[in-house]
Structure formats: structure tokens, C-alpha cells
Amino acid sequence: MNIEEFFELSAGKWFSHRTSHNLALNKSEHGKSEIITEMLAADHPEVAKLCQKYEIDPKFASCGARVTWNGKMESHEEKHTGSTVLVTVPNEDNPNEGKLLREMGFGEKAPVAGSYKIGSDEALTLITEYETMWAEERLWFASPNLRMRVSVLKRLGSFSMGSFTSEIRMGGTSPAKASEAANSASS
Amino acid sequence: MNIEEFFELSAGKWFSHRTSHNLALNKSEHGKSEIITEMLAADHPEVAKLCQKYEIDPKFASCGARVTWNGKMESHEEKHTGSTVLVTVPNEDNPNEGKLLREMGFGEKAPVAGSYKIGSDEALTLITEYETMWAEERLWFASPNLRMRVSVLKRLGSFSMGSFTSEIRMGGTSPAKASEAANSASS
Numbered sequence: 001m002n003i004e005e006f007f008e009l010s011a012g013k014w015f016s017h018r019t020s021h022n023l024a025l026n027k028s029e030h031g032k033s034e035i036i037t038e039m040l041a042a043d044h045p046e047v048a049k050l051c052q053k054y055e056i057d058p059k060f061a062s063c064g065a066r067v068t069w070n071g072k073m074e075s076h077e078e079k080h081t082g083s084t085v086l087v088t089v090p091n092e093d094n095p096n097e098g099k100l101l102r103e104m105g106f107g108e109k110a111p112v113a114g115s116y117k118i119g120s121d122e123a124l125t126l127i128t129e130y131e132t133m134w135a136e137e138r139l140w141f142a143s144p145n146l147r148m149r150v151s152v153l154k155r156l157g158s159f160s161m162g163s164f165t166s167e168i169r170m171g172g173t174s175p176a177k178a179s180e181a182a183n184s185a186s187s
Numbered sequence: 188m189n190i191e192e193f194f195e196l197s198a199g200k201w202f203s204h205r206t207s208h209n210l211a212l213n214k215s216e217h218g219k220s221e222i223i224t225e226m227l228a229a230d231h232p233e234v235a236k237l238c239q240k241y242e243i244d245p246k247f248a249s250c251g252a253r254v255t256w257n258g259k260m261e262s263h264e265e266k267h268t269g270s271t272v273l274v275t276v277p278n279e280d281n282p283n284e285g286k287l288l289r290e291m292g293f294g295e296k297a298p299v300a301g302s303y304k305i306g307s308d309e310a311l312t313l314i315t316e317y318e319t320m321w322a323e324e325r326l327w328f329a330s331p332n333l334r335m336r337v338s339v340l341k342r343l344g345s346f347s348m349g350s351f352t353s354e355i356r357m358g359g360t361s362p363a364k365a366s367e368a369a370n371s372a373s374s
Contacts, residue, residue: 017213019206021353023333026204028217121306142339146210146346150337152329159333164351166208 001122002095003088004063009144011039013170016071020163033071033080035167040064040085050087054101054111060089062098088116100126132156145169188309189282190275191250196331198226200357203258207350220258220267222354227251227272237274241288241298249275249282275303287313319343332356 001009014035021028040047046066048058068083090098100114114128123140137151146168153161188196201222208215227234233253235245255270277285287301301315310327324338336352 015213017208017215019208019215019351021204021206021351023353023355026202026219026355028204028206030215032213119308142346142349146339146349148337148339148349150335150351152333152335159329162329162333162335162351162353164206164208164337164349166210166349168210168213 001118003090003098003116003118003124006118006122006124006139007037007039007063007065007088009141010037010065010147012037014147014167015170016069016165016167018163018165020161022161023159029073029075031071031073031080033069034170035071036068038066038068040066040087046085047087050085050101050103051089053104054099054113056089056099056101061101062088062090062095064088100128188305190277190285190303190305190311193305193309193311193326194224194226194250194252194275196328197224197252197334199224201334201354202357203256203352203354205350205352207348209348210346216260216262218258218260218267220256221357222258223255225253225255227253227274233272234274237272237288237290238276240291241286241300243276243286243288247276248288249277249285251275287315 014037016033016035018031018033019028020031040063042061042063043058044064047061047064050064051058051061064085064087066083066085070079070081072079084103087101088098089101090096096118098116100116101111102114104111112128112130114126117125119125121140123138126137126139128135132155134154135151137149139147139149141147146166149165149167151161151163152159153163201224203220203222205218205220206215207218227250229248229250230245231251234248234251237251238245238248251272251274253270253272257266257268259266271290274288275285276288277283283305285303287303288298289301291298299315299317301313304312306312308327310325313324313326315322319342321341322338324336326334326336328334332355334354336354338348338350339346340348
């Protein structure tokens, strides 16, 4: 699986169930949301726009995605909704690793490019470093209709948060992968 | 890291925080426990005893561990306590993979040997297949004092459960790895 195939398999509507463990307080928090991922071709205007923010020539982008979420955390009344654009810029010598660009997060002063890596085990690892924070996320497909994510967050040198997300594809499979999904989900 | 080093780093007393996601019902459940892992040398009598149950010559065992737990799930009144013995039997041609023997689980008729694999990313993957169930667990150290575990369970062909466990070493570091732990936890 390459990064474009990983994005392609991620396309669609997902039910997402997230649990975070606060490692200092030994407390946990749940959230549930619907996530819609739309694949963007490398030449999509949104991909070019994001590349320009990072001062990267859009011709180096290999694919993109728009991710939209709508959910709530157990302990909060308000709903969390939002959307972001992601763009992959593979390394020239090894396309299984590269930069991951995304629209600026809340409270960020400047765009921070993360890095991605697709391992030989077909898991995708994303690493983002901020001034005082370091985040690593690992994503993989247990089956084409079940995606898992684990992330750890380090603040000021010590791990502060671990979180686990299980995501189930809603309303069947992605059209492109329907037959493959049917085979793999039952194997 | 080889399998013996992974066991060695696991030795000690851990605070374990587990969350399970029931994938069919979208419900989750928490549990907290204390886990004590004691390393057993390859020539320990308990290691030999377990090998004999599996009809394996004890000379092929590379190491063992006794794991004792004491905890409770959020939704249950009763405490869960127990202990088990694990033994690794590396493949002759590649010691990073092999069999994982363990004392019989509750309700099991016959001993079922699982398999282990240490990846190039230093994560340990355990796979156990039963008659109607398949379980995969991935364990890794985010730092020497923080161990993470993710498992997925498949019953009768479809995924039924995903769970996430964060484990924090209690009362300082393992003696053998104290200086290394101090370095890595702050890096």
C-alpha cells in the first residue's frame, strides 16, 4: 500500500469512536463523531493553495484529502465540527516517506508541516512537532471497513496523552474497493 | 530490541488503564489495574513446566515471565485478579519470530500456542487463534516507563472488539534500565 492508496481507502463516511487517556491524571474521555473524507487529486485547486501556504511547488504534491468531522466529547455540551485539508509531498528518493501539509490548526501562528511514513506493515505513521509539543499518530486498517488510530502526545518532554480511535465505515464500502472490502472483511 | 529485551523492559510494577470499544454496539468500557511482571530465566522450573504442557523441549525456550494482575472494570463490582505464565520459543532460523506459550485461559479445553513477532520498529505483535476467535495484540514502549497496547478481536469472521491500554511504570524504573529510562523519558 502506498500513501495514495491509503488516502483512497480512507475516503468515505466513518463512524469514529475516540478514547483519550490522560496519562498524568489516569482519567479518560470519550468522543464520538462522524467523519467524511474526500480524496482530492494532486491537481485540485485546494491542494495547490495549501502547497503555496507552505511555499512548496504544487507539482511535488502526490494527493490530498478534505476531512470533515461532526461530533461531541462525552463531557462537553457543545458539538465539535470542523474541516481541514491534508496534502502529501513525498520525498523524491522514497515516496513512502514525506511531508504532510495541513491547514493551520487552532491557535497555531505558522503552518507546521508534519511527516508521514508508510511502513512495510501498511500502517501510516504521522509525526508533528510544534514548539512545545510532539505528536505521533499511527493509523492502520484492520479491514477495509475498520480503521484504527493510536496517538501519543508529548508536552515539554513528557508524555501527556494517549488516545485510541476505532473507525467503522458507514453505509457500506467505498465504491472503488467494494469487492476487495467484501473479501477482506470476511477473511 | 529482541524478545528477551522486550520482556526485561516489561519487568516491574505497572499501572494499567484499559479501554475496550465494542465495535458492533459502539459502546466502551474502562478498566484499571495493577500489573506485576516478573522475568523468568529460560531454565526456571515454571518455564520447563509450561513447555511440557505444550510438548515442547524446554531447551528451545528463550525466556519467560509471570504476569499478575489486580484490577476492576468500571461496570463490574467484582475485582479481577489472576496470574499467568508466558514462555517464548523462538524460531530456529529467525529469533525475532516464534511461539508464545501461555498457561491455559479460562474456558479453554486445550493449550493454544500464539505467535510473536518483534518488528523493525521494536513493537511486539502477538497473534492467537482459537476455534472461533482470532486475537492480535500490538505492544510497544513509547518510553521505557510508558507501554502501549492495542488489540483487536475477531469472532466468527468479523471484528468485534478493539482495545487500548496505556501502562505507566509505578515506583520508578526497572533497576536494569534505570539510567536508560531516565534518558529516554526526557528525550
